[in-house]
Amino acid sequence: MIDTHAHLYFNSYDTDRDEVINRTLSKLDMVINIGIDEKTSKQAVDLSQDYDGFYAAVGLHPEDVSSQMSVDISWVSTLCQHQKVVAIGEIGLDYHERSEVGSKELEDGVKKKQKEIFKAQIENAIENNLPIIVHSRDAFEDTMAILLEYKGHITGVWHSFTEGYEKMQQVINMGFYVGINGIVTYNSAQELQLAVARVDLSHIVLETDSPFLPPQLNRGERNEPSMVELVADKVAQLQNREAYDVVSATDTNAYKVFGIERPRL
Numbered sequence: 001m002i003d004t005h006a007h008l009y010f011n012s013y014d015t016d017r018d019e020v021i022n023r024t025l026s027k028l029d030m031v032i033n034i035g036i037d038e039k040t041s042k043q044a045v046d047l048s049q050d051y052d053g054f055y056a057a058v059g060l061h062p063e064d065v066s067s068q069m070s071v072d073i074s075w076v077s078t079l080c081q082h083q084k085v086v087a088i089g090e091i092g093l094d095y096h097e098r099s100e101v102g103s104k105e106l107e108d109g110v111k112k113k114q115k116e117i118f119k120a121q122i123e124n125a126i127e128n129n130l131p132i133i134v135h136s137r138d139a140f141e142d143t144m145a146i147l148l149e150y151k152g153h154i155t156g157v158w159h160s161f162t163e164g165y166e167k168m169q170q171v172i173n174m175g176f177y178v179g180i181n182g183i184v185t186y187n188s189a190q191e192l193q194l195a196v197a198r199v200d201l202s203h204i205v206l207e208t209d210s211p212f213l214p215p216q217l218n219r220g221e222r223n224e225p226s227m228v229e230l231v232a233d234k235v236a237q238l239q240n241r242e243a244y245d246v247v248s249a250t251d252t253n254a255y256k257v258f259g260i261e262r263p264r265l
């Protein structure tokens with residue numbers, strides 16, 4: 001079983017990180033820790049050096065982009081040379097209402113800067129032959145438009161997918177995998193559940209986004225990678241098949257998209 005998206009470097013694990021990691025490694029074969037800025041990307045790389053099944057993604061999250069920022073992401077190019085860095089991410093567009101955004105000009109400035117930095121990181125991934133992990137919130141159309149510019153040159157995972165079947169197919173047709181997490185267990189996520197029920201398993205990967213988005217059973221608590229099992233169970237239930245089949249198919253996808261050799265049993 002694989003968690004393709006976690007943030008185990010966050011300080012919410014500071015008091016018991018070793019225990020969380022032990023539980024993780026006793027259940028899962030692989031975890032990818034995803035950076036959101038320079039500091040956390042380095043922390044994700046550090047974790048990957050300490051544990052066999054841990055890998056890292058490095059990148060600048062759109063929420064950390066401000067309109068005044070100068071676009072220096074040379075640290076992404078440097079960090080992605082590390083042998084356990086398997087993707088650039090998480091990167092993308094986030095138009096969710098932000099406290100510092102007051103005027104329309106400022107908002108447009110932030111969006112423009114997010115697009116610029118997203119594109120620069122996609123180009124970086126292409127140069128380094130790495131997939132990307134896409135974060136897109138309230139920005140489906142703009143994210144698609146940018147990814148379509150690079151169609152055929154870039155692949156990766158559209159992380160934390162929450163839309164319905166039609167949009168899911170658009171993402172898949174662009175050559176991307178769809179990241180499914182605890183959201184699929186929420187009663188409010190009916191459109192997503194219908195999409196997951198119909199999708200071909202060869203196009204999805206499982207994730208937790210730990211410490212965020214715990215499955216329905218653990219809502220309100222801190223999430224952790226071992227909970228990816230509950231995501232697999234829900235996908236299996238929706239698809240009317242065994243959890244084993246879901247895990248096996250999505251593991252294969254994860255190894256493939258991140259270019260990692262499947263460990264021999």
Ligand SMILES: [Zn+2]
Nearest residue numbers: 005034090209
């Ligand atoms: Zn994340």
